[in-house]
Amino acid sequence: MTSLEQDLTPALTATVVEAFANATPLMIQGSGSKAFYGRATHGQPLDLAGHSGILEYEPAELVLTARAGTPLKHIEHILAQAGQMLPFEPPHFGDPQSTGGTLGGAVAAGLSGPARPWQGAVRDAVLGVTVLSGEGKVLHFGGKVMKNVAGYDVSRLMVGALGTLGVLLEVSIRVLPIARVQQTQIIPMSASQALAHLAEWNRSPLPINGASFHDDALHIRLAGAHSAVHKAALRIGGDTQEPTAATHYWQALRDHHLPFFQAKTGNLWRVALPLTAPIAALPLARQLIDWGGQQRWLWLDNLSDAAKIRPQAQAAGGHATLFCAATGNSMAPFSPLPAPLLALQQRVKASLDPKGLFNRGRLYPEL
Amino acid sequence: MSISAELAHESPPLSAERYAALIEGLRAIVSTAALLTTAEAMKPFECDGLSAIKRMPAVVVLPETIEQVQAVLKLCHRLAIPVVARGAGTGLSGGALPSIDGVLLSLAKFKSILHIDATNRTARVQPGVRNLAISEAAAPYGLYYAPDPSSQIACTIGGNVAENSGGVHCLKYGLTVHNVLEVTFITIEGEIITIGGAALDSAGFDLLAVMSGSEGMLGIMVEILVRLLPVPETAKVVMAAFDSLENAGQAVANIIAAGIIPAGLEMMDNNAIRAAEAFVHAGYPVDATAILLCELDGTAEEVTELLGEVEAVLQRSGATGLWIAKNDEERIRFWAGRKAAFPAVGRLSPDYYCMDGTIPRRQLASVLQQIDAMSKKYQLEVANVFHAGDGNLHPLILFDANKPGELDRAEEFGMSILTLCVAVGGSVTGEHGIGVEKLKPMCAQFAADELEHFFALKAAFDPAGLLNPGKAVPTLQRCAEFGAMHVHHNHLPHPDLPRF
Numbered sequence: 001m002t003s004l005e006q007d008l009t010p011a012l013t014a015t016v017v018e019a020f021a022n023a024t025p026l027m028i029q030g031s032g033s034k035a036f037y038g039r040a041t042h043g044q045p046l047d048l049a050g051h052s053g054i055l056e057y058e059p060a061e062l063v064l065t066a067r068a069g070t071p072l073k074h075i076e077h078i079l080a081q082a083g084q085m086l087p088f089e090p091p092h093f094g095d096p097q098s099t100g101g102t103l104g105g106a107v108a109a110g111l112s113g114p115a116r117p118w119q120g121a122v123r124d125a126v127l128g129v130t131v132l133s134g135e136g137k138v139l140h141f142g143g144k145v146m147k148n149v150a151g152y153d154v155s156r157l158m159v160g161a162l163g164t165l166g167v168l169l170e171v172s173i174r175v176l177p178i179a180r181v182q183q184t185q186i187i188p189m190s191a192s193q194a195l196a197h198l199a200e201w202n203r204s205p206l207p208i209n210g211a212s213f214h215d216d217a218l219h220i221r222l223a224g225a226h227s228a229v230h231k232a233a234l235r236i237g238g239d240t241q242e243p244t245a246a247t248h249y250w251q252a253l254r255d256h257h258l259p260f261f262q263a264k265t266g267n268l269w270r271v272a273l274p275l276t277a278p279i280a281a282l283p284l285a286r287q288l289i290d291w292g293g294q295q296r297w298l299w300l301d302n303l304s305d306a307a308k309i310r311p312q313a314q315a316a317g318g319h320a321t322l323f324c325a326a327t328g329n330s331m332a333p334f335s336p337l338p339a340p341l342l343a344l345q346q347r348v349k350a351s352l353d354p355k356g357l358f359n360r361g362r363l364y365p366e367l
Numbered sequence: 368m369s370i371s372a373e374l375a376h377e378s379p380p381l382s383a384e385r386y387a388a389l390i391e392g393l394r395a396i397v398s399t400a401a402l403l404t405t406a407e408a409m410k411p412f413e414c415d416g417l418s419a420i421k422r423m424p425a426v427v428v429l430p431e432t433i434e435q436v437q438a439v440l441k442l443c444h445r446l447a448i449p450v451v452a453r454g455a456g457t458g459l460s461g462g463a464l465p466s467i468d469g470v471l472l473s474l475a476k477f478k479s480i481l482h483i484d485a486t487n488r489t490a491r492v493q494p495g496v497r498n499l500a501i502s503e504a505a506a507p508y509g510l511y512y513a514p515d516p517s518s519q520i521a522c523t524i525g526g527n528v529a530e531n532s533g534g535v536h537c538l539k540y541g542l543t544v545h546n547v548l549e550v551t552f553i554t555i556e557g558e559i560i561t562i563g564g565a566a567l568d569s570a571g572f573d574l575l576a577v578m579s580g581s582e583g584m585l586g587i588m589v590e591i592l593v594r595l596l597p598v599p600e601t602a603k604v605v606m607a608a609f610d611s612l613e614n615a616g617q618a619v620a621n622i623i624a625a626g627i628i629p630a631g632l633e634m635m636d637n638n639a640i641r642a643a644e645a646f647v648h649a650g651y652p653v654d655a656t657a658i659l660l661c662e663l664d665g666t667a668e669e670v671t672e673l674l675g676e677v678e679a680v681l682q683r684s685g686a687t688g689l690w691i692a693k694n695d696e697e698r699i700r701f702w703a704g705r706k707a708a709f710p711a712v713g714r715l716s717p718d719y720y721c722m723d724g725t726i727p728r729r730q731l732a733s734v735l736q737q738i739d740a741m742s743k744k745y746q747l748e749v750a751n752v753f754h755a756g757d758g759n760l761h762p763l764i765l766f767d768a769n770k771p772g773e774l775d776r777a778e779e780f781g782m783s784i785l786t787l788c789v790a791v792g793g794s795v796t797g798e799h800g801i802g803v804e805k806l807k808p809m810c811a812q813f814a815a816d817e818l819e820h821f822f823a824l825k826a827a828f829d830p831a832g833l834l835n836p837g838k839a840v841p842t843l844q845r846c847a848e849f850g851a852m853h854v855h856h857n858h859l860p861h862p863d864l865p866r867f
C-alpha cells in the first residue's frame with residue numbers, strides 16, 4: 001500500500017534521464033485500469049501510481065492540482081466534500097472495489113463519462129500540467145487559472161495522447177459544483193424515436209447532463225436548479241428513477257458495468273458521431289447510445305462488419321475506435337490518419353520525445 | 368527599452384531582387400486588385416489594435432480561395448519569405464503586426480457562413496466571418512455562438528481561434544478552445560490539413576487545442592466548425608456596490624462557493640466606474656470602491672431561484688447597494704457600461720494601454736492594491752476592469768504619448784503588472800495573446816527549457832519558421848537581453864536563463 005502523499009519526481013526524472021541516455025523505451029503505468037486500451041506497447045515499466053497527492057485545492061477557485069498518480073476516487077471524494085466534481089466524469093474501469101484509476105491515467109486516456117456533451121471533455125477541464133519530457137526535463141505548461149493562453153497549449157495536447165508525449169507529473173483541473181438537483185427520467189421507446197427526441201431536445205435550452213439509450217428505453221439525466229429540473233422533467237415525460245438507483249445507473253454506464261458492456265463477446269467499438277448521423281448498416285440491437293447520440297457503443301463479432309464501421313463513421317463526420325478487441329483481432333484500435341496529418345503528428349511527437357521513449361506505438365505504430 | 372524600440376532592429380526589408388520575385392509570383396496567383404503594394408494602400412495594415420506599434424509589410428495579399436492561399440504559401444515557402452495572417456486586426460498584442468520583409472495575408476475575403484446545422488448545433492464558417500455574424504446567422508434557429516469578446520462586431524473567428532479569445536460569458540460557456548470542433552488549415556508548405564471533426568473528439572493528438580491560441584504561427588486557418596448553443600430562455604443581471612476591494616473579491620468567491628456558476632461575473636474599480644458612467648450613463652454608483660455585475664441565465668424559474676440566492680450572498684458579503692435590472696433594457700444598460708469601459712477610459716486620457724493578465728481569484732484584492740501602489744510609483748492613473756469570475760484582469764493604464772517618456776513608463780508599468788500576475792500564480796495573458804507585446808513577461812512565466820519546447824513544437828508545423836516570425840514565444844537570447852527573470856511557481860526571481 002503506497003501512501004497518498006508521495007513525490008516521486010526525483011526518481012522518475014532520474015529514470016527518464018537514464019533512459020534518454022541509453023535510448024531505453026519506457027512503458028508508463030498508472031493503476032493499470034486502462035491497460036486494455038490502445039495498442040500493445042513494450043519497454044521498461046515506469047510506475048506512476050505511487051506519485052500521488054493533492055497539491056492545491058481551494059473550492060472557490062474551482063481548480064484542483066494533484067500528482068498524476070493520485071487515485072480518481074480520492075480526488076472525487078475530496079471534491080464531493082466541497083460539493084464539487086470533475087466535470088468530465090472520468091470512467092473507472094475494472095473492479096468497482098479498486099481505486100478507480102489515476103488522474104494521470106484519466107488525462108492520458110482522455111475518456112469522458114456521460115456528462116461530456118454538456119460539461120465538457122477531459123481536455124476542456126485541463127488547465128495546466130507538469131510533465132517530464134523525453135529528455136528527462138521537468139516542464140510546466142498552462143497554469144492554475146481558468147485562462148492560460150500563454151505559449152502553445154501543450155497541456156491539452158497531452159490529453160488522449162496515451163502517454164506518448166511525456167510523463168504527466170502534475171495536472172491542474174477545472175472543477176465544477178455538483179448540481180443542486182439531479183433527476184433521471186426513463187422513457188420507453190425505440191432507438192429511432194430516441195434519436196429523434198434527442199435531436200429535438202438538443203436545440204432547446206434544457207438542463208440535460210446525461211442521455212443514453214439501450215434496451216428500448218431512453219435515460220435522461222437532468223441537473224441544475226430545482227425549478228429548472230422540475231419543469232424539464234414535465235416536458236420530456238417518462239418515469240422518474242429512484243435517486244440511488246439513478247446514481248448507480250449513471251456510474252455503471254460510465255464504468256462499463258451495465259450488462260450491455262459485460263457481454264464480452266466479440267469486439268467493443270466506440271463510435272463518435274454527430275448526433276444526427278445514422279448508422280444504418282449496423283445492427284441496432286447491439287448498440288448502446290450515449291452522449292445524447294454522439295457516442296455509440298457497438299458489439300461486433302464479425303470482422304466484415306468491423307471493416308465497414310470505420311468508413312461509415314468517417315462519412316458521417318466521426319470516427320470509430322476498436323475499444324476492446326476480442327483475442328486474435330489485430331485490427332488497429334484507432335482510426336488511421338491521413339498521411340499529412342500522421343506526418344505532422346510524428347513531428348509533434350518528436351518535438352517532445354525526440355528518441356521516442358514513451359509508450360512507443362501505443363497510439364499508432366508510427367508514434 | 369520600449370517595445371517599438373526593440374522591434375526597430377529586426378529584419379531589413381527584402382532586397383529588390385527578392386521583392387521582384389515575390390511580386391511576380393503573387394501576380395500569377397491573385398488579381399491585381401487583391402495585391403496591395405503602395406504605402407497608401409498598405410497603411411491600414413501596418414498595425415492591429417496595439418496601435419502604438421506599426422510596421423509596413425513588403426506587400427498585402429487578399430486571396431479569395433483556398434487554392435490561392437495554398438499557392439501564396441507555397442510561393443513564400445519557396446522564396447523563404449515570412450507570412451503574417453490577419454483577420455480584422457483588432458488584436459491587442461500585435462499578433463497581426465506585419466513583418467517588414469514579409470507578406471501580410473488578409474483573410475478578409477473569407478467571409479461566408481457555409482452551413483448552419485441547427486440539429487447538431489454547429490456552424491461551418493470561413494475564417495474572416497465576424498464573431499457576431501455567426502450568432503446573427505444562428506439566431507433564427509434559437510442558437511448562438513457563445514464566446515463574446517467585446518470586439519465581437521468587428522473581430523473574426525479566425526482571429527478568435529488564433530488568440531483563443533474569451534468574453535464576459537466564458538466563465539460558464541468557455542473560451543474559443545471550448546467552442547471549436549474542427550479547423551482546416553494550410554501549412555507553410557501549402558498542404559491542407561483538417562483537425563478535429565464534426566464529432567465530439569477525433570483520433571490522434573489533440574492538435575485542435577494547439578491551434579487555439581497559436582497566433583498564426585502554426586498554419587493559416589481557412590475553415591472552422593464551431594459549436595452553437597441554444598439561446599437561454601432568460602437572463603437577469605444584478606449589480607452590487609462595495610466599499611472595499613476585499614469585500615468585492617470575497618463576494619466573487621462566495622458566489623462560486625455557493626455552487627453557482629453565473630453566466631457572467633464582472634468587476635470594475637472606482638476609476639472604471641466613473642469613466643463608464645460619464646460615458647454611457649449606465650446608472651452605476653459613482654462613489655463605490657468597486658461594483659460587481661452578475662448575470663444569471665436559464666429558464667425563468669431557475670433564474671429567479673438563483674437570483675434570490677445571489678442577492679443573499681452579496682448582502683452577506685458586505686454589499687453596500689444592490690440593483691436588479693428590472694427589464695432587458697436596463698440589463699443591457701448595466702452591461703453597456705462594462706462593455707464600453709475601454710472607450711470610456713479612452714475619453715479620459717489621450718492614450719491608454721490595455722493590459723491582460725490572469726490571477727487566482729483569491730489574490731484579487733492584494734493584486735489591485737499593489738497595482739495602486741505601482742500607479743503612484745509610475746505616476747500614471749489606472750482603471751481596472753476584471754472578468755472576476757475567471758480571474759482575468761484588464762488594467763487600463765492612462766498616459767499621453769506626446770509627453771516624453773510616458774509611453775515607456777506605461778509599458779514598464781504594464782510589464783510590472785504582468786510580472787506580478789505570474790508571481791501570484793497567474794499568467795501573462797488571459798485572452799489577448801502574447802504577440803510582440805508580451806514577449807518580455809513570457810520570459811518571466813516560462814523557463815528556458817519550456818521556451819525551447821515551444822520552438823520545437825512550432826518547428827513541427829513550420830520548420831523554416833516563416834509563419835508570423837518573432838511573435839508569441841521569445842527566443843532565449845531575447846530573454847537574456849531583456850534581463851527578465853523567470854518567476855514561475857511563486858519562486859522569487861532567479862536568473863536561470865542562459866546569457867548569450
Ligand SMILES: Cc1cc2nc3c(=O)[nH]c(=O)nc-3n(C[C@H](O)[C@H](O)[C@H](O)COP(=O)(O)OP(=O)(O)OC[C@H]3O[C@@H](n4cnc5c(N)ncnc54)[C@H](O)[C@@H]3O)c2cc1C
Pocket residue numbers: 415416451452453454455456457458459461462463474494515516517518521522523524525526527528529530531532533534535582583584586587588589709798799835
Ligand atoms: C475594443 C476591443 C475590445 C476587445 N475585447 C476583447 C475581449 O473581450 N476578449 C478577447 O478575448 N479579446 C478582445 N479583444 C482583442 C481582439 O478583438 C481579439 O484578440 C480577436 O480575436 C482578434 O480577432 P481579429 O480578427 O481582429 O484578429 P487579428 O487581430 O487580425 O489577428 C490576431 C491573430 O490571429 C492571427 N490570425 C488571424 N486570422 C488567422 C487565420 N485565418 N489563420 C491563422 N491565424 C490567423 C493573426 O496572425 C494574429 O496573430 C478586443 C479588442 C478590441 C480592439
